[in-house]
Amino acid sequence: MSLLEYHQLWIERGSRTLLRNVSLRLETGQLIALVGPNGSGKTTLLRVALGLLSPTRGRVTVDEEDVRGLTPRERAAHLAWLPQILVSNEPLAVLEAVATGRYRFGESTSQSRAAALEALERLEASHLADRNILALSGGERQRVALATLLAQQSPLVLLDEPANHLDPTQQVETYTLIGKLWRQGLGVLLVTHDVNLLAGLPDHGAVGIVGLKDGAIALESTLDAPTLAVDLSDLFGMTMRCLEHEGRRVIVPWARSEEAE
Numbered sequence: 678m679s680l681l682e683y684h685q686l687w688i689e690r691g692s693r694t695l696l697r698n699v700s701l702r703l704e705t706g707q708l709i710a711l712v713g714p715n716g717s718g719k720t721t722l723l724r725v726a727l728g729l730l731s732p733t734r735g736r737v738t739v740d741e742e743d744v745r746g747l748t749p750r751e752r753a754a755h756l757a758w759l760p761q762i763l764v765s766n767e768p769l770a771v772l773e774a775v776a777t778g779r780y781r782f783g784e785s786t787s788q789s790r791a792a793a794l795e796a797l798e799r800l801e802a803s804h805l806a807d808r809n810i811l812a813l814s815g816g817e818r819q820r821v822a823l824a825t826l827l828a829q830q831s832p833l834v835l836l837d838e839p840a841n842h843l844d845p846t847q848q849v850e851t852y853t854l855i856g857k858l859w860r861q862g863l864g865v866l867l868v869t870h871d872v873n874l875l876a877g878l879p880d881h882g883a884v885g886i887v888g889l890k891d892g893a894i895a896l897e898s899t900l901d902a903p904t905l906a907v908d909l910s911d912l913f914g915m916t917m918r919c920l921e922h923e924g925r926r927v928i929v930p931w932a933r934s935e936e937a938e
Contacts, residue, residue, distance in 0.1 A: 816847030
């Protein structure tokens, strides 16, 4: 089992407090969704685990080691990251792009390519191996990005709005792939603005929901909690309603005409 832990974490920058007294843990086999208003500290929480930000107080550990004491390769052995915006201007073949996820291993090019192809096959994307990554659709690029995380063979993955800017079909496909990674035993910490995308995951009732507001944890729940709509209403400061359709629960913002006036 691998374990990521935030220990009473504070991050202050000048007069701003980005995170305040955050304690949280993620282990392999868990999926936790971070939700909350823009600017509440969700992406900051991911970045500090990657050593991209230093805490003012508290610390972040992975398998009981402070992340600040790890080299990039050592950190990559524990944590893989998919940022909100993927920028790639290199006209690489998909197989070569996925093979970059193997950078932490001291292995031959042929070994890296073989592992990259296996990762693509596991995500049913081997047909893309010879394509130019710049010629892919948004959904195909996200599939390749997830294959790159898989090739890295890190037990814990951090995902920042993984379906951002994708159309509805691609969003569902992306979350289906994330569910596959989770059910294969990885620990997943993801930022999302739409908890309904999580409802299609297998065993979705086990998904944890952590809400951030003003840099602090304001909500700890699960996707199947009966009070989730009310809790999200408090978190976002607006009414959320829980609707049932064909056996599936959907939580939606609710503004009746008289409330909007």
